[in-house]
Amino acid sequence: METRELIDDLARGLVPVPRHALAARMARGLLPALALSFLVLWAWLGFRPDTARAVHTVSYWLKFSYTLALALGGFWAAERLARPGARALPAFLALALVAAAMAAISAIELMMSAPQARMELVMGSSAAECPLRVVLISLPIFAGTFWSLSAMAPTRPVLAGAVAGFAAGALGAWVYAFRCDETAAPFVLVFFTLGIALVGALGALVARRVFRW
Amino acid sequence: MLAVEAELKSLMVAGLDGDAAAYRVLLTALGAVLRRYYMRRVGPDEAEDLVQEALIAVHAKRATYDRRQPFTPWLYAVARYKLVDHFRRARLRKAVALEDAGDLFAEDESEAALARRDLDLLLGSLPEPTRALIRQVKIEGLTMQEAAAKSGRSEIAVRVGIHRGLKSLSARLRGEAERGDP
Numbered sequence: 001m002e003t004r005e006l007i008d009d010l011a012r013g014l015v016p017v018p019r020h021a022l023a024a025r026m027a028r029g030l031l032p033a034l035a036l037s038f039l040v041l042w043a044w045l046g047f048r049p050d051t052a053r054a055v056h057t058v059s060y061w062l063k064f065s066y067t068l069a070l071a072l073g074g075f076w077a078a079e080r081l082a083r084p085g086a087r088a089l090p091a092f093l094a095l096a097l098v099a100a101a102m103a104a105i106s107a108i109e110l111m112m113s114a115p116q117a118r119m120e121l122v123m124g125s126s127a128a129e130c131p132l133r134v135v136l137i138s139l140p141i142f143a144g145t146f147w148s149l150s151a152m153a154p155t156r157p158v159l160a161g162a163v164a165g166f167a168a169g170a171l172g173a174w175v176y177a178f179r180c181d182e183t184a185a186p187f188v189l190v191f192f193t194l195g196i197a198l199v200g201a202l203g204a205l206v207a208r209r210v211f212r213w
Numbered sequence: 214m215l216a217v218e219a220e221l222k223s224l225m226v227a228g229l230d231g232d233a234a235a236y237r238v239l240l241t242a243l244g245a246v247l248r249r250y251y252m253r254r255v256g257p258d259e260a261e262d263l264v265q266e267a268l269i270a271v272h273a274k275r276a277t278y279d280r281r282q283p284f285t286p287w288l289y290a291v292a293r294y295k296l297v298d299h300f301r302r303a304r305l306r307k308a309v310a311l312e313d314a315g316d317l318f319a320e321d322e323s324e325a326a327l328a329r330r331d332l333d334l335l336l337g338s339l340p341e342p343t344r345a346l347i348r349q350v351k352i353e354g355l356t357m358q359e360a361a362a363k364s365g366r367s368e369i370a371v372r373v374g375i376h377r378g379l380k381s382l383s384a385r386l387r388g389e390a391e392r393g394d395p
Contacts, residue, residue, distance in 0.1 A: 086279065
């Protein structure tokens with residue numbers, strides 16, 4: 001086919017692109033997925049039984065803040081990476097800042113506690129289950145995220161996949177925070193982040209297959 | 214350069230808002246820009262294929278252009294991605310080509326049967342939706358609109374799908390011929 005004919009074909013029947021087409025696509029992929037993740041949490045593990053008491057503690061809110069901030073930064077970075085030529089650096093800096101803040105809070109908490117209590121602050125009582133739960137609860141969000149981004153155009157697919165997975169994992173971890181009754185910041189820093197990173201690795205693995213354009 | 218950026222950007226924004234005339238002007242201008250870009254990097258035949266690939270990508274992914282950002286970085290990122298993708302696929306083709314080349318011409322049959330068989334084999338190398346579209350439009354004689362309605366896709370998706378499929382078929386045939394057609 002001649003290039004001229006192709007151009008005619010492409011221009012014929014051109015449909016306008018709404019200004020927020022991509023945001024709408026993200027919402028369509030993420031909102032049902034988020035609801036599904038909550039459903040999985042509720043059916044599988046339920047919500048934390050001591051919620052009424054926990055809402056008065058700092059650690060309850062810290063868990064939500066950390067995971068939500070990572071999710072926002074992660075989706076911001078993923079959206080940048082899914083647009084050709086866009087700069088993702090500011091989003092990465094924001095993510096680094098969130099991680100650094102959480103690390104600082106954890107370090108302070110460790111320093112202020114007795115040496116023999118420190119191990120407990122890191123390991124909590126659910127270290128073995130936490131990362132895997134985060135991964136499983138993230139899966140619907142993971143699928144929704146990749147469905148949304150597959151309509152976009154990542155020029156560095158593996159990186160975009162890792163970041164998209166990370167973002168999905170962070171949002172999944174936020175959902176899991178409704179169940180997790182750990183109270184120590186170091187635990188959240190280590191085991192929530194580990195679960196999130198696993199989902200990121202999964203994203204890097206599937207990226208080449210999903211992001212083909 | 215700045216004038217070009219401003220010009221292309223305003224055409225792109227008009228295109229996004231549905232102005233088909235501006236969009237045609239844009240694609241024609243982009244054709245020239247992309248041709249220059251690819252001619253410097255690959256041979257003339259491949260360059261024209263890449264121009265078309267990139268134009269299709271510009272069209273299919275136009276929603277990813279952020280109107281608040283300059284246009285040319287977006288365009289060149291798309292063009293570069295298509296170039297890298299082209300090199301990657303060329304490497305893959307070289308790796309698998311010899312294994313399946315034998316199947317195509319192995320058996321002695323009547324001309325028509327052979328042709329049909331070759332056609333099936335060739336079509337078989339395409340992904341399913343594309344294969345079905347080419348069969349419907351180019352062999353069964355459906356119109357693009359009918360094929361679109363049948364497959365539940367937009368007409369433009371059908372056109373682009375068929376265009377791509379035929380192009381990869383002809384690339385494949387060229388590949389077979391280069392390796393020594395018996």
